[in-house]
Amino acid sequence: MGVIRGARERARAEVTEAIKDEARTQVLAEGAARLSLRAVARELGMASSALYRYFPSRDDLLTALIVDAYDAVGMAAEQALDKSGPAGTVQEWIAVCQAVRRWALAHPHEYALIYGSPVPGYTAPSDTVGPASRVVLVLFSIAASAHAAGVLEVSTETDVSADGIGPDARQLVRESGHDLPAAAVPGLAAVWAQLFGLLSFEVFGRFDRVVDARDDLFDRAVLDLAHQAGFRP
Amino acid sequence: MGVIRGARERARAEVTEAIKDEARTQVLAEGAARLSLRAVARELGMASSALYRYFPSRDDLLTALIVDAYDAVGMAAEQALDKSGPAGTVQEWIAVCQAVRRWALAHPHEYALIYGSPVPGYTAPSDTVGPASRVVLVLFSIAASAHAAGVLEVSTETDVSADGIGPDARQLVRESGHDLPAAAVPGLAAVWAQLFGLLSFEVFGRFDRVVDARDDLFDRAVLDLAHQAGFRP
């Protein structure tokens, strides 16, 4: 994010943003699969070929949207954690979960973009791993402060222990700067996955006409997950 | 599934199956979004227009694959329940979860087809609700026998109770023929969603380089979910 020097770079930044905006409204209206470069260009009054000066391919445009979405949900989680203050581990956990849920329900298509099935041959570019881990870092932060306060119960069983975690998880814990026992990671990952299972079912309409009291259902499950994560209030 | 009368109907059934087979291998190889009617027709040595005699549109072909996938995972779950026999509620639950997981890991693209993000403007046709509920009925069956044995603990709290469940859930419980208290449904739905959260994270590669001991992680989480579902061994 360097300073914009000339008029040309300024124009380029503006056009880039306009393309992303239009693409976002298309994704919002029709879903990611129906995103069309030509339609974006048409709506912006430019030739479709000109768009390739800004994004080398359709997938790159999608990646830009994915990064933005990760940043949005990550920011929502971070703000929820900040606002909840030092209100106890479980309270922080609840606040973050509810913030993520609010964001997901308000932006279903963007949620699908990042937490739905990965697109065809699409393998997440390295640009996305940073923004994607923002929301994981929030979870680490909660768990670390719980650990510091002595209210994090880490499973000492041998089956799921520190040996079972991978290099990316180790690196993320190290870079987070938090004092978090590695043995806590598998449990947190499991809880994390289950949380997004709840969100996916709700966002993708699998609870429609099945469960009406979804707020209560979610709050209850989040409490159970807090217990499962080892947060002892 | 009526009896095939003439040679013509037999040929039609065969061609229909061949189209589905080829489509399945394409989905397996490239994912659902890259499924191309023309490519299927090309591979089968027929004109693309001829394919429309068998499937009115690409979405209908996809729907047929989705129904098959639902049936496959439903059958896997049913067989696991049958084979586990009357071995106790938690054992049955574990067996079914592991069977579903095995199927999901063996058929990632088909899993994405049914439990990933719904395709663009695609709203699930009514053909899919029947096969989709097969696997849910397995869960109901486990819970009902647990209830009969007196080892199902149903939350008596007022927040998530029988009032919060929707018409489809009521109908499914009624049609299942099982004696299952309606108040148990929300908890089961939550546990169900969380199970598929675990599966989705694993199938979609979100645990790659993060958690290595995925078998143990899954088994441990399934046990926690059994507890959360109210299965008291």
Add this chain to the structure above:
DNA sequence: CCAAGAACGAGAGCAGTGCTCTTGCTTCGG
């Protein structure tokens, strides 16, 4: 200050897609 060169927009074009329509041919049922 001005010319070389990079960045840019537009258009044509290629190969692919879903889908429709028309044209013949085959098979079935009255």
Add this chain to the structure above:
DNA sequence: CCGAAGCAAGAGCACTGCTCTCGTTCTTGG
């Protein structure tokens, strides 16, 4: 046996992602 229905094939339409070329415009080094 003959009309009707089912079927395969081809041409064609509108659309897609993407590439290449050709002028134009802006930036910048000498």
